[in-house]
Amino acid sequence: MMGGSAIDDDWEFTSPSNGIKTVVLVGRTGNGKSATGNSILGKKSFKSRASSSGVTSTCELQKTVLKDGQILNVIDTPGLFDFSAGSEFIGKEIVKCIDLAKDGIHAVLVVFSVRTRFSQEEEAALRSLQTLFGSKIVNYMIVVFTGGDELEENEETLEDYLGRECPQPLKDILGLCGNRLVLFDNKTKDETKRVKQVQDLLTLVNMVIEQNGGQPYTDELFAELKV
Numbered sequence: 001m002m003g004g005s006a007i008d009d010d011w012e013f014t015s016p017s018n019g020i021k022t023v024v025l026v027g028r029t030g031n032g033k034s035a036t037g038n039s040i041l042g043k044k045s046f047k048s049r050a051s052s053s054g055v056t057s058t059c060e061l062q063k064t065v066l067k068d069g070q071i072l073n074v075i076d077t078p079g080l081f082d083f084s085a086g087s088e089f090i091g092k093e094i095v096k097c098i099d100l101a102k103d104g105i106h107a108v109l110v111v112f113s114v115r116t117r118f119s120q121e122e123e124a125a126l127r128s129l130q131t132l133f134g135s136k137i138v139n140y141m142i143v144v145f146t147g148g149d150e151l152e153e154n155e156e157t158l159e160d161y162l163g164r165e166c167p168q169p170l171k172d173i174l175g176l177c178g179n180r181l182v183l184f185d186n187k188t189k190d191e192t193k194r195v196k197q198v199q200d201l202l203t204l205v206n207m208v209i210e211q212n213g214g215q216p217y218t219d220e221l222f223a224e225l226k227v
Contacts, residue, residue: 022073022101027111028122032146035186036111037076040198046076059097075100094132104216107205108140114147114161123169140217141177142204148185158183180204
């Protein structure tokens with residue numbers, strides 16, 4: 001067991017010991033991954049696809065201080081779901097991502113868009129994510145659907161959308177993630193709405209931390225896979 005007595009470890013379980021939480025965004029380019037990161041941070045820190053050739057090409061960490069004084073690290077990843085990148089590149093980026101998350105990853109935010117249909121590529125990418133990070137990674141996954149503005153225009157809820165647009169593989173993924181899902185409207189100018197979305201997400205992040213006994217996904221878990 002690393003560092004200190006059992007008492008220290010117990011204390012660490014109650015909350016991330018240093019008040020830092022780290023979440024990682026994954027998803028297909030164009031699903032609104034960087035925009036979701038910006039909504040969480042409350043500022044435009046990540047370049048989103050809409051900006052000129054500003055597609056995330058390498059893992060990047062930005063941080064914000066939450067109302068309770070905790071620091072939230074947000075890591076945006078390049079298209080880990082874009083297979084054209086090649087597995088060697090993806091492997092290196094995953095290692096970089098884990099290096100950036102010095103204190104471990106508290107939650108993995110899998111970003112889908114209600115504007116595009118769930119694809120076989122995304123299904124395959126999620127499988128490879130489980131292969132790369134190990135099956136335990138699903139315990140850390142939260143699904144974020146972007147495009148809340150579009151559903152609002154159609155007077156639809158996320159439940160309505162999933163009622164008509166949820167192929168079995170997506171149902172399976174939501175099941176694996178314990179149906180932890182949240183809807184984001186990254187285009188809203190309404191600050192109250194933005195804050196509420198982030199609050200709903202953080203509630204799920206805290207739930208994930210609790211369910212994992214305060215243990216983030218660390219390079220030790222990752223290293224076990226590589227042995």
